């Protein structure tokens with residue numbers, strides 16, 4: 471039992487500590503202004519005229535329950551704890567070399583050297599971020615000649631990578647569109663729901679993935695977007711849909727834009743893989759540009775985690791395309807107002823890297839070549855995995871859906887129990903929705919992975 475002691479040093483009227491039950495002690499603690507109680511530590515606190523001494527091993531944080539591990543980042547933690555030599559981390563979407571090592575792009579190293587040579591300082595950035603970055607990131611997304619840039623109709627604010635940029639947009643929605651709903655694809659990147667939940671923005675799902683065809687449920691998607699209340703925000707993955715790797719065709723994008731326009735919805739793009747899906751920055755931005763060309767107001771969150779490998783630098787942006795320059799100025803001012811009490815101003819390092827790479831024609835071309843190399847390696851392992859599965863699996867199952875998917879991931883169709891079997895028996899770490907990151911796979915490990923998938927698929931129900 472807690473050997474709690476609360477006594478008054480000054481007031482003779484204080485009850486003797488021995489007569490207090492633990493419940494009463496807790497009640498008293500809750501009434502104290504700001505005293506820290508933890509593990510038998512002794513703290514004193516001035517309490518009006520009364521000076522209290524408290525010793526207890528009951529924490530004020532006892533009401534805080536244990537949070538579950540993160541479904542994606544928690545997989546890496548479990549991977550690190552596994553000592554098996556065959557272990558493979560296909561959980562997080564992070565690019566690895568053929569030797570399964572993390573990769574820092576050459577252009578990033580060159581940009582960092584430039585920064586050192588220049589002796590760039592570490593002063594605070596403005597709330598909206600580095601001007602050269604904001605210019606470069608909008609031009610990369612829309613194309614430098616896009617009229618929305620020339621007409622200054624885009625509010626661009628540097629964000630804490632893709633996640634932070636989405637979170638800022640969610641805060642804007644919560645403040646200026648109270649009650650408006652965000653509709654998100656089913657399935658989607660696991661953190662989308664957390665972001666909108668924490669920002670107190672209501673959300674619901676639209677159909678996206680059809681397990682029967684292991685493809686896009688286009689009819690379901692269209693009818694669910696149509697059924698959403700007018701003026702909803704429709705969250706769309708710009709390219710390389712996570713987790714399915716299934717993107718609409720250009721014709722389907724046109725139809726999606728038609729419905730969104732009819733319903734007066736607001737498209738909200740998450741662009742986390744520009745250049746990483748096809749290897750081309752322009753091709754991967756085509757969906758966003760199609761909506762912008764229709765003169766729609768659009769929100770777009772960007773991330774440089776994957777395409778420049780700047781995962782830990784937390785560099786990205788939120789762009790809000792408005793129908794007038796005046797509206798864009800006002801929106802930007804409010805995004806800054808939201809950012810200020812959240813994190814004050816963004817980090818400078820990644821912003822300078824992006825600005826240096828995009829702003830220097832030689833580095834820009836080198837970046838494109840490195841991106842093609844990374845996208846190419848992923849395409850090669852995708853092909854090899856398909857070949858290995860097709861050769862080894864004698865059941866006649868068609869694995870060609872793997873080749874139709876695009877980007878870092880393959881959605882294998884393995885269910886939760888089968889995915890758990892992949893980890894428990896084969897030491898293949900992956901998310902429980904059946905997603906594997908091909909960016910964490912090498913050609914040398916494809917056969918092993920194919921054995922694991924075939925075993926899990928056929929022998930676990």
Ligand code: PGU
Pocket residue numbers: 542543561562563564630631632633634659661707712740742772773774775781786
């Ligand atoms: N949006 C999508 C669609 C993503 O896949 C990711 C990253 C992000 C945004 C956010 O990335 P930032 O690093 O904040 O720019 N998804 C990866 C990375 C791990 C994670 O969940 O954050 C993934 O494995 O799904």
